[in-house]
Amino acid sequence: MRVRILGIGMGPQHVTPEVAEALRGCDYVVAASKSADDGLLAIRRAICEAYDVELVPVPDPERDRADPADYPGTVRAWHDARVVAYRAVIEERGGTAGFLVWGDPSLYDSTIRIVSQLGVEFDVLPGIAAPQLLAAAHRVVLHGVGRPVVVTTERRLPEAVAAGAENVVVMLTSGFDPAGVEDWQVWWGANLGTSSARLVSGRAGDVAETIREMRAEAKAEAGWVMDLYLLRRVP
Incomplete structure:
Protein backbone atom coordinates (compact mmCIF):
# COMPACT_ATOMS: atom_id res chain seq x y z
CA MET A 1 0.00 0.00 0.00
CA PRO A 126 3.61 20.52 -3.78
CA GLY A 127 0.79 22.64 -5.15
CA ILE A 128 0.13 26.35 -5.64
CA ALA A 129 -0.51 27.87 -2.20
CA ALA A 130 -3.22 30.42 -1.42
CA PRO A 131 -0.78 33.23 -0.45
CA GLN A 132 0.84 32.88 -3.89
CA LEU A 133 -2.54 33.24 -5.58
CA LEU A 134 -3.41 36.25 -3.42
CA ALA A 135 -0.15 38.07 -4.18
CA ALA A 136 -0.44 37.38 -7.91
CA ALA A 137 -4.09 38.46 -8.10
CA HIS A 138 -3.34 41.79 -6.40
CA ARG A 139 0.07 42.21 -8.09
CA VAL A 140 1.85 42.74 -4.79
CA VAL A 141 4.78 41.31 -2.84
CA LEU A 142 3.80 39.83 0.52
CA HIS A 143 6.41 41.87 2.41
CA GLY A 144 8.50 45.01 2.23
CA VAL A 145 12.12 44.96 1.06
CA GLY A 146 14.03 42.67 3.38
CA ARG A 147 11.11 42.50 5.82
CA PRO A 148 9.45 39.37 7.29
CA VAL A 149 5.93 38.16 6.63
CA VAL A 150 3.87 36.30 9.24
CA VAL A 151 1.39 33.67 8.09
CA THR A 152 -1.22 32.94 10.73
CA THR A 153 -4.87 32.15 11.35
CA GLU A 154 -7.66 34.62 11.95
CA ARG A 155 -8.06 33.53 15.57
CA ARG A 156 -4.36 34.29 16.20
CA LEU A 157 -4.17 37.57 14.32
CA PRO A 158 -4.29 39.68 17.52
CA GLU A 159 -1.17 37.88 18.77
CA ALA A 160 0.72 38.70 15.57
CA VAL A 161 -0.31 42.36 15.74
CA ALA A 162 0.64 42.61 19.43
CA ALA A 163 4.03 41.04 18.67
CA GLY A 164 4.81 43.81 16.19
CA ALA A 165 4.21 42.07 12.86
CA GLU A 166 4.08 44.47 9.90
CA ASN A 167 2.97 42.09 7.11
CA VAL A 168 0.48 39.38 8.01
CA VAL A 169 -1.17 36.80 5.75
CA VAL A 170 -4.36 35.66 7.47
CA MET A 171 -5.88 32.25 6.69
CA LEU A 172 -8.68 30.03 8.05
CA THR A 173 -11.06 32.95 8.16
CA SER A 174 -14.72 33.20 9.07
CA GLY A 175 -15.29 36.77 7.88
CA PHE A 176 -13.46 40.04 8.24
CA ASP A 177 -13.27 42.15 11.39
CA PRO A 178 -10.86 45.11 11.18
CA ALA A 179 -10.88 45.79 14.92
CA GLY A 180 -7.37 46.87 15.91
CA VAL A 181 -6.13 47.10 12.32
CA GLU A 182 -8.52 49.70 10.90
CA ASP A 183 -5.67 51.84 9.53
CA TRP A 184 -3.75 48.95 7.98
CA GLN A 185 -3.79 48.26 4.24
CA VAL A 186 -5.61 45.04 3.32
CA TRP A 187 -5.55 42.91 0.20
CA TRP A 188 -8.32 40.31 0.36
CA GLY A 189 -9.37 37.52 -1.96
CA ALA A 190 -11.87 34.66 -2.07
CA ASN A 191 -12.07 31.53 -4.25
CA LEU A 192 -8.98 32.70 -6.10
CA GLY A 193 -8.33 31.12 -9.48
CA THR A 194 -11.98 30.13 -9.95
CA SER A 195 -14.98 31.68 -11.70
CA SER A 196 -16.36 32.87 -8.35
CA ALA A 197 -13.20 34.76 -7.35
CA ARG A 198 -13.54 38.11 -5.58
CA LEU A 199 -10.89 40.75 -4.79
CA VAL A 200 -10.94 43.82 -2.52
CA SER A 201 -8.14 46.13 -1.39
CA GLY A 202 -7.88 49.36 0.57
CA ARG A 203 -7.77 50.73 4.09
CA ALA A 204 -9.08 47.92 6.29
CA GLY A 205 -11.61 50.07 8.14
CA ASP A 206 -12.99 51.48 4.89
CA VAL A 207 -13.44 48.22 2.96
CA ALA A 208 -14.54 45.88 5.76
CA GLU A 209 -18.21 45.92 4.79
CA THR A 210 -17.36 45.43 1.10
CA ILE A 211 -15.24 42.41 1.99
CA ARG A 212 -18.08 40.87 3.96
CA GLU A 213 -20.46 41.45 1.04
CA MET A 214 -18.04 39.99 -1.50
CA ARG A 215 -17.41 36.99 0.73
CA ALA A 216 -21.15 36.30 0.91
CA GLU A 217 -21.44 36.67 -2.86
CA ALA A 218 -18.61 34.22 -3.52
CA LYS A 219 -20.14 31.65 -1.18
CA ALA A 220 -23.60 32.04 -2.73
CA GLU A 221 -22.19 31.64 -6.23
CA ALA A 222 -19.93 28.64 -5.60
CA GLY A 223 -21.66 27.01 -2.64
CA TRP A 224 -18.44 27.34 -0.63
CA VAL A 225 -15.85 29.99 0.13
CA MET A 226 -12.11 29.95 0.79
CA ASP A 227 -10.70 33.38 1.52
CA LEU A 228 -7.60 34.97 2.97
CA TYR A 229 -6.02 38.40 3.18
CA LEU A 230 -2.75 40.26 3.54
CA LEU A 231 -2.56 43.03 6.13
CA ARG A 232 0.24 45.61 6.04
CA ARG A 233 0.88 48.16 8.74
CA VAL A 234 0.89 51.68 7.28
CA PRO A 235 3.92 53.70 8.54
Whole structure:
Protein backbone atom coordinates (compact mmCIF):
# COMPACT_ATOMS: atom_id res chain seq x y z
CA MET A 1 0.00 0.00 0.00
CA ARG A 2 1.15 3.51 -0.80
CA VAL A 3 -0.29 7.03 -0.48
CA ARG A 4 0.50 10.07 -2.60
CA ILE A 5 -0.42 13.47 -1.14
CA LEU A 6 -0.89 15.87 -4.04
CA GLY A 7 -1.27 19.66 -3.91
CA ILE A 8 -3.89 20.85 -6.41
CA GLY A 9 -4.09 24.60 -5.82
CA MET A 10 -7.70 25.63 -6.40
CA GLY A 11 -8.63 23.07 -9.02
CA PRO A 12 -7.86 21.53 -12.43
CA GLN A 13 -6.22 24.70 -13.77
CA HIS A 14 -3.57 24.52 -11.03
CA VAL A 15 -2.62 20.84 -11.36
CA THR A 16 1.10 20.82 -12.16
CA PRO A 17 2.62 18.36 -14.67
CA GLU A 18 4.33 16.59 -11.75
CA VAL A 19 1.04 16.11 -9.90
CA ALA A 20 -0.73 15.09 -13.12
CA GLU A 21 1.81 12.32 -13.69
CA ALA A 22 1.42 11.13 -10.10
CA LEU A 23 -2.37 11.09 -10.45
CA ARG A 24 -2.20 8.87 -13.50
CA GLY A 25 -0.24 6.38 -11.41
CA CYS A 26 -2.81 6.24 -8.58
CA ASP A 27 -5.32 3.38 -8.39
CA TYR A 28 -7.89 5.67 -6.75
CA VAL A 29 -8.28 8.95 -4.87
CA VAL A 30 -9.67 9.15 -1.35
CA ALA A 31 -11.66 12.30 -0.55
CA ALA A 32 -13.74 13.49 2.38
CA SER A 33 -17.41 14.00 1.53
CA LYS A 34 -19.07 16.62 3.71
CA SER A 35 -22.59 16.56 2.19
CA ALA A 36 -24.62 15.32 -0.76
CA ASP A 37 -24.02 18.59 -2.63
CA ASP A 38 -20.37 19.10 -1.60
CA GLY A 39 -19.04 21.56 -4.17
CA LEU A 40 -15.42 20.96 -3.22
CA LEU A 41 -15.87 17.22 -3.71
CA ALA A 42 -17.25 18.00 -7.17
CA ILE A 43 -14.00 19.80 -8.06
CA ARG A 44 -11.96 16.81 -6.89
CA ARG A 45 -14.22 14.58 -9.00
CA ALA A 46 -13.57 16.75 -12.06
CA ILE A 47 -9.82 16.38 -11.53
CA CYS A 48 -10.13 12.60 -11.18
CA GLU A 49 -12.21 12.36 -14.34
CA ALA A 50 -9.64 14.41 -16.24
CA TYR A 51 -6.94 11.88 -15.33
CA ASP A 52 -9.12 8.76 -15.43
CA VAL A 53 -8.76 7.94 -11.74
CA GLU A 54 -11.56 6.58 -9.54
CA LEU A 55 -12.76 8.86 -6.75
CA VAL A 56 -13.67 7.16 -3.45
CA PRO A 57 -15.75 9.52 -1.26
CA VAL A 58 -15.51 8.94 2.49
CA PRO A 59 -18.15 10.53 4.76
CA ASP A 60 -16.32 13.15 6.81
CA PRO A 61 -16.63 12.71 10.59
CA GLU A 62 -18.53 15.48 12.35
CA ARG A 63 -16.74 18.07 14.46
CA ASP A 64 -17.65 21.16 16.44
CA ARG A 65 -17.15 24.08 14.03
CA ALA A 66 -18.37 26.80 16.39
CA ASP A 67 -15.74 27.97 18.89
CA PRO A 68 -15.08 25.06 21.27
CA ALA A 69 -13.24 25.78 24.50
CA ASP A 70 -10.65 23.11 23.65
CA TYR A 71 -10.11 23.85 19.96
CA PRO A 72 -6.88 21.80 19.62
CA GLY A 73 -8.52 18.84 21.35
CA THR A 74 -11.57 19.06 19.11
CA VAL A 75 -9.39 19.07 15.99
CA ARG A 76 -7.31 16.12 17.26
CA ALA A 77 -10.46 14.07 17.84
CA TRP A 78 -11.67 14.93 14.34
CA HIS A 79 -8.32 13.91 12.84
CA ASP A 80 -8.34 10.64 14.77
CA ALA A 81 -11.78 9.84 13.35
CA ARG A 82 -10.50 10.59 9.84
CA VAL A 83 -7.56 8.23 10.38
CA VAL A 84 -9.97 5.41 11.22
CA ALA A 85 -12.17 6.13 8.20
CA TYR A 86 -9.28 6.41 5.73
CA ARG A 87 -7.47 3.35 7.08
CA ALA A 88 -10.57 1.22 6.49
CA VAL A 89 -10.69 2.24 2.81
CA ILE A 90 -6.96 1.86 2.16
CA GLU A 91 -6.66 -1.52 3.88
CA GLU A 92 -9.65 -2.84 1.95
CA ARG A 93 -8.48 -1.61 -1.45
CA GLY A 94 -4.69 -1.68 -1.18
CA GLY A 95 -2.70 -0.30 -4.10
CA THR A 96 -1.76 3.36 -4.45
CA ALA A 97 -4.18 5.91 -3.02
CA GLY A 98 -4.09 9.62 -3.80
CA PHE A 99 -5.18 12.49 -1.54
CA LEU A 100 -5.89 15.80 -3.30
CA VAL A 101 -5.03 18.76 -1.09
CA TRP A 102 -6.25 22.31 -1.66
CA GLY A 103 -3.41 24.75 -2.15
CA ASP A 104 -0.19 23.21 -0.90
CA PRO A 105 -0.02 20.38 1.69
CA SER A 106 2.51 22.31 3.80
CA LEU A 107 0.22 25.18 4.79
CA TYR A 108 -2.78 24.89 7.14
CA ASP A 109 -3.71 21.41 6.01
CA SER A 110 -3.57 18.26 8.11
CA THR A 111 -3.43 15.57 5.42
CA ILE A 112 0.26 14.87 6.11
CA ARG A 113 -0.41 14.52 9.84
CA ILE A 114 -3.34 12.18 9.20
CA VAL A 115 -1.64 10.01 6.58
CA SER A 116 1.49 9.68 8.73
CA GLN A 117 -0.70 7.83 11.26
CA LEU A 118 -1.87 5.26 8.70
CA GLY A 119 1.38 3.30 8.83
CA VAL A 120 1.88 3.26 5.05
CA GLU A 121 4.56 4.58 2.73
CA PHE A 122 3.71 8.05 1.42
CA ASP A 123 5.17 10.99 -0.47
CA VAL A 124 4.13 14.61 -0.95
CA LEU A 125 4.05 16.74 -4.09
CA PRO A 126 3.61 20.52 -3.78
CA GLY A 127 0.79 22.64 -5.15
CA ILE A 128 0.13 26.35 -5.64
CA ALA A 129 -0.51 27.87 -2.20
CA ALA A 130 -3.22 30.42 -1.42
CA PRO A 131 -0.78 33.23 -0.45
CA GLN A 132 0.84 32.88 -3.89
CA LEU A 133 -2.54 33.24 -5.58
CA LEU A 134 -3.41 36.25 -3.42
CA ALA A 135 -0.15 38.07 -4.18
CA ALA A 136 -0.44 37.38 -7.91
CA ALA A 137 -4.09 38.46 -8.10
CA HIS A 138 -3.34 41.79 -6.40
CA ARG A 139 0.07 42.21 -8.09
CA VAL A 140 1.85 42.74 -4.79
CA VAL A 141 4.78 41.31 -2.84
CA LEU A 142 3.80 39.83 0.52
CA HIS A 143 6.41 41.87 2.41
CA GLY A 144 8.50 45.01 2.23
CA VAL A 145 12.12 44.96 1.06
CA GLY A 146 14.03 42.67 3.38
CA ARG A 147 11.11 42.50 5.82
CA PRO A 148 9.45 39.37 7.29
CA VAL A 149 5.93 38.16 6.63
CA VAL A 150 3.87 36.30 9.24
CA VAL A 151 1.39 33.67 8.09
CA THR A 152 -1.22 32.94 10.73
CA THR A 153 -4.87 32.15 11.35
CA GLU A 154 -7.66 34.62 11.95
CA ARG A 155 -8.06 33.53 15.57
CA ARG A 156 -4.36 34.29 16.20
CA LEU A 157 -4.17 37.57 14.32
CA PRO A 158 -4.29 39.68 17.52
CA GLU A 159 -1.17 37.88 18.77
CA ALA A 160 0.72 38.70 15.57
CA VAL A 161 -0.31 42.36 15.74
CA ALA A 162 0.64 42.61 19.43
CA ALA A 163 4.03 41.04 18.67
CA GLY A 164 4.81 43.81 16.19
CA ALA A 165 4.21 42.07 12.86
CA GLU A 166 4.08 44.47 9.90
CA ASN A 167 2.97 42.09 7.11
CA VAL A 168 0.48 39.38 8.01
CA VAL A 169 -1.17 36.80 5.75
CA VAL A 170 -4.36 35.66 7.47
CA MET A 171 -5.88 32.25 6.69
CA LEU A 172 -8.68 30.03 8.05
CA THR A 173 -11.06 32.95 8.16
CA SER A 174 -14.72 33.20 9.07
CA GLY A 175 -15.29 36.77 7.88
CA PHE A 176 -13.46 40.04 8.24
CA ASP A 177 -13.27 42.15 11.39
CA PRO A 178 -10.86 45.11 11.18
CA ALA A 179 -10.88 45.79 14.92
CA GLY A 180 -7.37 46.87 15.91
CA VAL A 181 -6.13 47.10 12.32
CA GLU A 182 -8.52 49.70 10.90
CA ASP A 183 -5.67 51.84 9.53
CA TRP A 184 -3.75 48.95 7.98
CA GLN A 185 -3.79 48.26 4.24
CA VAL A 186 -5.61 45.04 3.32
CA TRP A 187 -5.55 42.91 0.20
CA TRP A 188 -8.32 40.31 0.36
CA GLY A 189 -9.37 37.52 -1.96
CA ALA A 190 -11.87 34.66 -2.07
CA ASN A 191 -12.07 31.53 -4.25
CA LEU A 192 -8.98 32.70 -6.10
CA GLY A 193 -8.33 31.12 -9.48
CA THR A 194 -11.98 30.13 -9.95
CA SER A 195 -14.98 31.68 -11.70
CA SER A 196 -16.36 32.87 -8.35
CA ALA A 197 -13.20 34.76 -7.35
CA ARG A 198 -13.54 38.11 -5.58
CA LEU A 199 -10.89 40.75 -4.79
CA VAL A 200 -10.94 43.82 -2.52
CA SER A 201 -8.14 46.13 -1.39
CA GLY A 202 -7.88 49.36 0.57
CA ARG A 203 -7.77 50.73 4.09
CA ALA A 204 -9.08 47.92 6.29
CA GLY A 205 -11.61 50.07 8.14
CA ASP A 206 -12.99 51.48 4.89
CA VAL A 207 -13.44 48.22 2.96
CA ALA A 208 -14.54 45.88 5.76
CA GLU A 209 -18.21 45.92 4.79
CA THR A 210 -17.36 45.43 1.10
CA ILE A 211 -15.24 42.41 1.99
CA ARG A 212 -18.08 40.87 3.96
CA GLU A 213 -20.46 41.45 1.04
CA MET A 214 -18.04 39.99 -1.50
CA ARG A 215 -17.41 36.99 0.73
CA ALA A 216 -21.15 36.30 0.91
CA GLU A 217 -21.44 36.67 -2.86
CA ALA A 218 -18.61 34.22 -3.52
CA LYS A 219 -20.14 31.65 -1.18
CA ALA A 220 -23.60 32.04 -2.73
CA GLU A 221 -22.19 31.64 -6.23
CA ALA A 222 -19.93 28.64 -5.60
CA GLY A 223 -21.66 27.01 -2.64
CA TRP A 224 -18.44 27.34 -0.63
CA VAL A 225 -15.85 29.99 0.13
CA MET A 226 -12.11 29.95 0.79
CA ASP A 227 -10.70 33.38 1.52
CA LEU A 228 -7.60 34.97 2.97
CA TYR A 229 -6.02 38.40 3.18
CA LEU A 230 -2.75 40.26 3.54
CA LEU A 231 -2.56 43.03 6.13
CA ARG A 232 0.24 45.61 6.04
CA ARG A 233 0.88 48.16 8.74
CA VAL A 234 0.89 51.68 7.28
CA PRO A 235 3.92 53.70 8.54
